[in-house]
Amino acid sequence: MVLEEIAASLMWFSYALIPCLLTDGVAVLPAPQNISVQSTNMKHVLTWSPVMVPEEIVYYSVEYQGEYESLYMSHIWIPSNWCSPTTGLECDITDDITATVPYNLRVRATLGSQTSAWSTLKHPFNRNSTTLIPPGMEVTKDGFHLVIKLEDLGPQFEFFVAYWRREPGAKEHVKVVRPGGIPMHLETMEPGATYCVKARTFVKAIGRYSAFSQAECVKVQGESLPLALALFAFVGFMLVLVVVPFSVWKMGRLLRRSCCPVVVLPDTLPARLSLFMAPRETCSQTQKCKKWEIHPETFPSSKCQLLVALQ
Ligand SMILES: *[C@@H]1O[C@H](CO)[C@@H](O)[C@H](O)[C@H]1NC(C)=O
Numbered sequence: 625m626v627l628e629e630i631a632a633s634l635m636w637f638s639y640a641l642i643p644c645l646l647t648d649g650v651a652v653l654p655a656p657q658n659i660s661v662q663s664t665n666m667k668h669v670l671t672w673s674p675v676m677v678p679e680e681i682v683y684y685s686v687e688y689q690g691e692y693e694s695l696y697m698s699h700i701w702i703p704s705n706w707c708s709p710t711t712g713l714e715c716d717i718t719d720d721i722t723a724t725v726p727y728n729l730r731v732r733a734t735l736g737s738q739t740s741a742w743s744t745l746k747h748p749f750n751r752n753s754t755t756l757i758p759p760g761m762e763v764t765k766d767g768f769h770l771v772i773k774l775e776d777l778g779p780q781f782e783f784f785v786a787y788w789r790r791e792p793g794a795k796e797h798v799k800v801v802r803p804g805g806i807p808m809h810l811e812t813m814e815p816g817a818t819y820c821v822k823a824r825t826f827v828k829a830i831g832r833y834s835a836f837s838q839a840e841c842v843k844v845q846g847e848s849l850p851l852a853l854a855l856f857a858f859v860g861f862m863l864v865l866v867v868v869p870f871s872v873w874k875m876g877r878l879l880r881r882s883c884c885p886v887v888v889l890p891d892t893l894p895a896r897l898s899l900f901m902a903p904r905e906t907c908s909q910t911q912k913c914k915k916w917e918i919h920p921e922t923f924p925s926s927k928c929q930l931l932v933a934l935q
């Protein structure tokens with residue numbers, strides 16, 4: 625009887641204690657699950673499943689431990705730059721991962737004064753396992769220049785750009801391009817030809833390449849139009865060169881003929897024929913006219929009149 629009563633009061637005591645443990649205990653808040661790292665093109669993101677507490681905002685904290693800390697200072701964990709704390713379900717740890725060594729990562733949830741246990745990544749993360757995907761690129765032509773613009777992926781990336789003229793037996797050229805985001809001249813193109821370009825990334829820090837991107841091709845305008853234009857311009861130029869002086873000369877002749885008709889002297893005229901030339905105003909008075917040397921080309925042009933007088 626007495627034992628039963630003691631047992632009953634113990635039961636009651638433990639029932640009363642459980643809620644206290646639940647509300648006050650450290651282990652009440654479950655730890656975030658499913659933590660993993662998604663890493664593409666050296667951008668690393670830690671993700672986890674949410675800790676669900678209805679109508680409450682749960683905070684998460686992320687910490688990391690590089691090889692050095694885990695080997696020589698195993699008690700040291702460093703809070704992540706961007707996620708201490710965060711309400712999101714992912715954390716960009718790119719800035720935390722600064723060496724190509726294994727990193728331990730852990731995350732825990734916090735709600736008010738409650739804190740969950742740490743949840744640690746199963747296998748340490750090494751950035752050399754990042755997925756490298758071909759760079760985005762834009763191939764254009766600027767006149768006869770083949771121009772490529774590559775996605776800006778940050779200072780760790782180099783780009784290997786391969787390009788070739790699309791024809792049988794064409795040789796492939798490779799250029800190493802350092803920064804992304806800036807249009808770059810690759811080649812001066814032959815008129816009428818098609819050029820193709822593909823690119824891949826190289827990350828020196830991890831010694832790995834991405835695959836090549838799909839080739840992108842551009843066709844340079846055929847020679848027909850530029851040649852026709854050139855021909856047209858040349859013909860125009862020649863016309864100007866020939867026609868203008870000719871018409872000037874012709875006009876000059878016409879003008880000269882209209883004001884100073886050339887007198888063609890018949891062969892049958894007496895040998896003692898003299899030519900006189902005088903200004904127009906005085907020409908009516910032949911006696912005042914002056915004897916002129918006969919050089920047909922040097923006839924004064926406009927204000928003149930040719931007089932023929934038989935002596
Ligand atoms: C972990 O992920 C799996 C599948 O991605 C999912 O089924 C499971 O519910 C997740 N666990 C938690 C605690 O959210």
Ligand SMILES: *[C@@H]1O[C@H](CO)[C@@H](O)[C@H](O)[C@H]1NC(C)=O
Nearest residue numbers: 724725726750752753754832
């Ligand atoms: C990453 O580096 C480790 C040694 O640091 C090596 O064992 C592992 O094979 C490398 N992984 C890749 C994908 O290169």
